[in-house]
Amino acid sequence: MTDQARESSVVEAAPKQLFINGKWTDASSGATFDVLDPSTGKVLCAVSDASPEDGMAALEAAAAAQSAFAATAPRARADMLMRAFHLLHERIDTLALLMTLEMGKPLAESRGEIAYAAEFFRHFAEEAVRVNGGYQVAPAGGARFLVTKQPVGPSLLITPWNFPMAMGTRKIGPAIAAGCTSVIKPAAQTPLSMLALAEILAEAGVPEGVVNVVPTDDAGAVMEPLIRSGLARKLSFTGSTAVGRRLLEQCADKVLRTSMELGGNAAFIVFPDADLDAAVDGAIAAKMRNSGEACTAANRMYVHADVIDAFGTKLAEKMAALPVGRGVDDGVRVGPLIDAAARGKVRQLVTDAVERGAKVLTGGEIGNEPGFFYPPTVLTGVPESARMRHEEIFGPVAPLTSFTSEEEVVAAANDTEYGLVNYLYTNDLSRALRVAEALETGMVGINQGVVSNPAAPFGGVKASGLGREGGPTGIEEFLETKYIGIALA
Ligand code: NAP
Numbered sequence: 001m002t003d004q005a006r007e008s009s010v011v012e013a014a015p016k017q018l019f020i021n022g023k024w025t026d027a028s029s030g031a032t033f034d035v036l037d038p039s040t041g042k043v044l045c046a047v048s049d050a051s052p053e054d055g056m057a058a059l060e061a062a063a064a065a066q067s068a069f070a071a072t073a074p075r076a077r078a079d080m081l082m083r084a085f086h087l088l089h090e091r092i093d094t095l096a097l098l099m100t101l102e103m104g105k106p107l108a109e110s111r112g113e114i115a116y117a118a119e120f121f122r123h124f125a126e127e128a129v130r131v132n133g134g135y136q137v138a139p140a141g142g143a144r145f146l147v148t149k150q151p152v153g154p155s156l157l158i159t160p161w162n163f164p165m166a167m168g169t170r171k172i173g174p175a176i177a178a179g180c181t182s183v184i185k186p187a188a189q190t191p192l193s194m195l196a197l198a199e200i201l202a203e204a205g206v207p208e209g210v211v212n213v214v215p216t217d218d219a220g221a222v223m224e225p226l227i228r229s230g231l232a233r234k235l236s237f238t239g240s241t242a243v244g245r246r247l248l249e250q251c252a253d254k255v256l257r258t259s260m261e262l263g264g265n266a267a268f269i270v271f272p273d274a275d276l277d278a279a280v281d282g283a284i285a286a287k288m289r290n291s292g293e294a295c296t297a298a299n300r301m302y303v304h305a306d307v308i309d310a311f312g313t314k315l316a317e318k319m320a321a322l323p324v325g326r327g328v329d330d331g332v333r334v335g336p337l338i339d340a341a342a343r344g345k346v347r348q349l350v351t352d353a354v355e356r357g358a359k360v361l362t363g364g365e366i367g368n369e370p371g372f373f374y375p376p377t378v379l380t381g382v383p384e385s386a387r388m389r390h391e392e393i394f395g396p397v398a399p400l401t402s403f404t405s406e407e408e409v410v411a412a413a414n415d416t417e418y419g420l421v422n423y424l425y426t427n428d429l430s431r432a433l434r435v436a437e438a439l440e441t442g443m444v445g446i447n448q449g450v451v452s453n454p455a456a457p458f459g460g461v462k463a464s465g466l467g468r469e470g471g472p473t474g475i476e477e478f479l480e481t482k483y484i485g486i487a488l489a
Contacts, residue, residue, distance in 0.1 A: 016046065016047045018050050020212050027050055028054050033215075035189070036102075041370055049216055049217055050222055055183070056225060059232060063231045077125075078129050083205060084206075085125065087204060093111075097110070097328065102192045103161060107327055113165060113166050120170050127177050127472075128475075135147075143486060148481075149481060152180055160240075161338055162293045168194050168197060170458075170469045171236045171259075175478050176210070177475050187239075194213055228250060238261040240263050258467070261465050263420070267300045268283055268301045269303075270283075270303040271431065277314070280314045282448060287397075293394050300401065303402060336374075346394065353382050353388055358386065374395050379397065380401075381401070419460050419461035420442060421441050423448070441460065
């Protein structure tokens with residue numbers, strides 16, 4: 001089979017309808033919307049476009065399935081997740097190709113994301129059977145306190161396009177483990193990976209109505225009535241801070257439990273005593289994962305004045321050598337951005353920084369090829385007034401700024417409304433811990449450019465969100481604590 005034929009056959013075989021109550025259905029209106037390949041700008045396929053009525057049907061199915069699912073044995077739910085974990089690995093080649101076609105990232109990164117996504121299922125399969133409560137004597141004696149955990153109930157899960165599968169399993173895994181049913185709305189740009197996941201979950205034995213998937217290109221119109229319906233008990237959202245804020249307001253109406261994984265503005269700090277080669281490799285990992293389209297992407301690089309020139313030269317050399325191209329092609333390390341608007345924003349931010357005095361060490365110029373490509377770019381001397389100091393770049397642009405003191409760089413790193421993650425490179429353990437404690441983020445990477453790990457609590461402070469996903473506490477986001485007081489005669 002030619003590469004082109006394989007691409008077409010994978011897209012053709014992928015589910016493209018709504019998944020409601022265990023059945024694949026067209027949208028009630030018959031409407032569809034197009035999914036594009038960002039490496040060509042061409043249409044890959046059309047997907048059913050859920051209407052508000054379809055969304056409500058999905059939530060009604062989830063609500064109807066809730067009590068029976070909550071009553072299933074934790075071990076049975078764990079087994080469903082483990083079967084799905086194995087199926088994801090068995091189908092990793094096909095799923096990776098599908099993800100690369102709809103999202104653009106290189107195949108190796110898509111495989112990495114699917115393995116990461118699957119790991120959430122294994123992690124939460126192990127957590128499902130460890131949920132426990134407590135039994136306590138009241139301080140004044142007599143009464144006893146019995147504390148138990150119960151599923152929150154039907155949950156709305158909204159995910160972004162940048163990690164089309166892992167941002168879903170990070171929510172679906174703990175929801176199933178805890179005994180919650182759900183309605184998932186994947187990003188309109190990348191619904192295919194989530195629909196393929198729904199197929200796998202059904203095969204893994206997840207009962208009808210427990211997981212429902214409603215792609216739509218009118219997210220607000222479909223989701224707001226569900227949020228306000230009174231049938232849903234929780235919203236777990238991953239996406240931008242702007243949309244997160246609006247959703248929090250909507251959730252206030254019915255006082256829904258919320259988990260919010262929002263935007264970031266990560267600082268990447270290199271102290272003069274750092275291993276410079278390791279810091280350059282870490283910078284590439286922190287910047288170039290997903291072509292910079294990650295909430296965890298290093299958005300501001302602060303490098304000590306003594307080493308900034310050497311660091312900039314090495315980084316620019318390595319960034320310039322990264323092969324750019326269609327993610328399906330061998331050896332490609334940098335795929336296209338998700339769409340023309342995303343590329344336009346990156347271009348504007350670079351122009352703005354250059355106009356304010358930044359110098360281009362490599363990249364910065366868009367070519368004429370089809371698709372939404374932007375070259376790996378390194379800027380130095382980026383002033384604090386540049387827009388990219390305050391806005392997510394979401395592209396392969398590394399902006400360097402120098403600093404001279406620890407206090408100065410900590411203050412600069414904290415001077416943002418975001419608080420997701422920061423990275424620091426130093427060989428001084430005291431400094432590493434001192435700075436890590438002073439940084440106002442939910443996560444810190446010390447001498448490492450990637451912090452994501454399903455077994456660790458992922459999440460932010462300030463405008464980067466509420467709650468944690470993964471780790472030992474991820475399942476708590478889908479559990480309520482019930483206290484039962486018992487009078488002892
Ligand atoms: P986005 O525009 O906020 O969209 C995220 C999701 O919300 C999509 O499914 C989107 O649907 C949906 N949505 C948009 N407007 C909505 C509305 N009014 N009501 C209900 N749903 C709505 O973000 P994005 O551009 O897809 O993703 C990038 C952002 O996500 C960045 O800010 C990034 O930092 C953040 N992110 C955070 C994390 C984290 O863990 N903290 C992880 C990954 C990404 P449509 O696709 O139809 O617009």
